[in-house]
Amino acid sequence: MPPAFVVIVCALVGASIETIWARSFRIDMLPNGNAIGCASCHVKSSGGGPMTSFGNEVWSIVGRSRAPFWSEALAAMDSDGDGFSNGQELGDPDGDGIVETGSQVTNPGDAGSFPEVTTPEPTTTSLLIQLDGNDVILIWEKGGALEISESPLGPWLPVKNASSPYQTSIDSPTMFYRVGGGSGG
């Protein structure tokens, strides 16, 4: 085998090892990087080939350099345009490199991968008013803070340490009550 051919083969193998090493090393520089792996920067999840929008962003920052690249600025960008910043997708919204526990990790380079937003079920509670002799008993369920006002238009003030059932006197001046931010009276 001609010596020149051997040198070329060695150079190709060296370049390949270098590329793979560089990728895995960059994954470790991303918050929750191992959760997404190569797919955050590469279209193919196994790495190599065309890069994602996020991969292009990273490349534009570091190129071939091995310097750290995760930053507040990169976290604030929405590289794939799915409405969630790179930081939100990787569980580090402020880009300080500290991941928020319990966050959903999605791919910042794939617009089809984004955190699932769950809207909490609206809870309603009813304020029940009972008369017991000279006592007025206020009963409500599902939590919420009892608030009091001299007018149904407010301003509303919290009734300190009030819990259901709450007792007041019918001889008290006319007052209006509500629970939380709801309506009542």
Ligand SMILES: [Ca+2]
């Ligand atoms: Ca995004």
Ligand SMILES: [Ca+2]
């Ligand atoms: Ca995404």
